[in-house]
Amino acid sequence: MEPVFSQQLQMQAYATLSSNDVLPMETLLSHLFSPQEPQKSQAYSLLHCCRKHFPDLLFIKVFFVIRNGPSAEVRTRSALVLRFVLGDLWPKLSLNAQINLKNLFLVRLQEEGSLPILRILCLIASEMAVEISRTGDEWPELIDYLLMSLQSxxxxxxxxxxxxxxxxxxxxxxxxxxxxxxxxxxxxxxxxxxxxxxxxxxxxxxxxxxxxxxxxxxxxxxxxxxxxxxxxxxxxxxxxxxxxxxxxxxxxxxxxxxxxxxxxxxxxxxxxxxxxxxxxxxxSEQVTEGTKVFVHKFLLTVVEASDLALTMRGLPHQTLVKLLAVPMKLLLCINDDYACYNTESEQAENAGKIDLGIAYLTKISTALGEKTMTPIAFELFLEYMDASDWKKRHAGISMLAVIARECSEEMEQAASAIQHLIKNVSSDSLRMHMDLDAILSKLQKDHRYLLFFSKSSPIHETIVQFNLQVLTLLHRHCTYIMCVFVCACLVSSN
CATH class of the missing domain: 1.25.40 (Serine Threonine Protein Phosphatase 5, Tetratricopeptide repeat)
Structure with missing residues (x-):
């Protein structure tokens, strides 16, 4: 049900729209965009009254202010109001008003010097074309203008x-x-x-x-x-x-x-x-991180597109390796537990990159599927685990946790890599102890993967040996895994 406006408000609306002075309209626009709620509510009531009772006058006045407003701010506000009322108001305009508005609009597009205002007017023109089409009418002059302007x-x-x-x-x-x-x-x-x-x-x-x-x-x-x-x-x-x-x-x-x-x-x-x-x-080292965020969004959008899943899996092997290397580099943003970040913002930025890297890996795993993803991931895993930089080893461990979750059926070939990791941990390597602590923490959250790794007797033996020499920090993990191994053996014997 449409609101009913008082006679006094209708008189105020008519006075605002018919005045030769632009000040009343300027005041209305100012109140419409005011942060003060009483002023804003009253201005909206006045605008709705204008829209209901004087549609032709409203369009004429708003368009006049767009062309002749005293400041860019007033002209911009007038253009925004025109867009706001367009959809509801266009069918209520008289035929002459519609014809005049279409002609005036094309002239304004050619004459407007302010790019921000021109942008708003172009948006209104595109939406006005829809409103014209809905009424069964056409706007061939707009098409002519577009073709002429493209060649200009x-x-x-x-x-x-x-x-x-x-x-x-x-x-x-x-x-x-x-x-x-x-x-x-x-x-x-x-x-x-x-x-x-x-x-x-x-x-x-x-x-x-x-x-x-x-x-x-x-x-x-x-x-x-x-x-x-x-x-x-x-x-x-x-x-x-x-x-x-x-x-x-x-x-x-x-x-x-x-x-x-x-x-x-x-x-x-x-x-x-x-x-x-x-x-x-x-x-590229010349491109800033802010721009790379949008590139990451593009790649993630590609990965998430179900229509592209089969095509993604058919990409050349080297392309997929390069694609997977992107989230792996993001995982390198971690800092040593004993080092301090320069600022809280730096800490948050690095944490955000790591979260993005994990999300990347998860979505790529889903898109490529186990059979495509696992061999590529395993290839990178070995490269990262053989690195001397603890950050690369940590990234390899993080990737393994994701792959274990997303590609459990294809994890068999990773068993030897886990064995390699454990055998190469020395008691005086604190960083590697913490790496192993991280992966054991991840793996012990899901018994399926522990049961899977329990099938490998070499891993079983190395964990037993490792448990005798590592720091106390890791004893709880090794003990827990041994308990799972025992349970697995009991289940197998039955």
């Missing part, structure tokens, strides 16, 4: 067209793709050119436009339009990184993550190239 030499025109394309809601994208199909070649050429633009805003906006209109290029018969664009996106990403424009590179990575989430099946033929390209970024 004006960077502002290009940017406005790209933003409109990128912001189209998913429900409207099939309609837009169908409408643009006859112009696929010039659109494709324009996108390729803009992916290589020296203007980073245009580059990132093109990423968004490609993702939004992906079905325009993937559903077309004949030429593989999508492959060219995907390659152009990766080249554009590396260009942004090489020019130290990492904030923009992160925006580009966000769009690529969205592509994986929405259309993973399109990436199957190119998955190996994509993964290798991302691994290069992770390995």
């Amino acid at each position: 030499d004006s960077e502002r025109f290009q940017l406005s067209a790209l933003w409109v394309c990128a912001f189209f809601p998913k429900v409207h994208r099939p309609v837009i793709c169908e409408t643009l199909a006859p112009s696929i070649e010039p659109t494709h050429s324009a996108f390729l050119r803009m992916l290589n633009s020296e203007n980073a805003d245009i580059q990132v906006a093109t990423f968004g436009a490609v993702v939004s209109l992906i079905h325009l290029f993937s559903n077309s018969l004949g030429r593989n339009w999508f492959h060219d664009l995907l390659r152009g996106m990766m080249v554009g990403l590396f260009n942004l990184l090489s020019h130290l424009k990492e904030d923009y590179a992160r925006g580009a990575l966000k769009e690529l993550i969205m592509l994986v989430m929405e259309e993973p099946q399109l990436l199957k033929p190119y998955l190996n190239e994509l993964v290798l390209d991302m691994l290069k970024i992770v390995d």
Whole structure:
């Protein structure tokens, strides 16, 4: 049920919208965005009254303030209010008001000089296209504007067209793709050119436009339009990184993550190239950790995509080894128990990396499956356990715990590695004692794996010997494991 507004409030609404002075509208906008609740509530009531009783006047006034507001803040607020009321208000506008608004909007897109406001207007234009379509009407002038702007030499025109394309809601994208199909070649050429633009805003906006209109290029018969664009996106990403424009590179990575989430099946033929390209970024010393976080998110999104699971398992062995090496490097962020971190933030950062590494390993194990994952993990495990650096050995132990949990049926070949680990622990190696303490702590939480390792008599013998010489710290683990071994033997004899 719609609210009923008093005669006094209706008169105030009409006075605000019909005044030649912009101050009453400016006051309304200020109160709408005020942190003070009484002012905010009263302003919303006034806005809803305007929307219900004077829709045409509201649009005219809001649009007037967008063009002629006294400050960028007022103009931005007016644009946000226009977006807020658009969906409910568009069907209530008179036909003349709708026609005028469409024309005024296209002019505003060409004339707006403030990029933040232009971005909001492009978002409104894309949503307005949906509202127009819902009423059974069309907006062919918008399509003409997009095609004209994509071919323009004006960077502002290009940017406005790209933003409109990128912001189209998913429900409207099939309609837009169908409408643009006859112009696929010039659109494709324009996108390729803009992916290589020296203007980073245009580059990132093109990423968004490609993702939004992906079905325009993937559903077309004949030429593989999508492959060219995907390659152009990766080249554009590396260009942004090489020019130290990492904030923009992160925006580009966000769009690529969205592509994986929405259309993973399109990436199957190119998955190996994509993964290798991302691994290069992770390995680069010039790229900051903040940007690498987005690369990790991309790789995790790929790993989690069920549509890509079979393709992931079919990647070349060397690619999978490099992929698994990423979480292993994250696990190296651990510090010695007796060392102090410089700051609490450093401690939290390192802990976060270790948690991310464990999550990586778990998700990669799930995606690749036991038969693919275990041989690769075992290969890395031996390499890490043979290292002199205790951090690498600790990472190997952590990986083993994950693999033991996720790939229990394929763990048989790891038994000799456990034996090797135990035999090489000397009584004067405190770090290795703590490594072994960590893995025994992990293994004793699940009897299945202890029972599995109890099948290996060499391991059984070495643990008995080890229990005679190690620090008191480890006695409880060895004793516990021996008890499980005894139980296992009793079960086997029965």
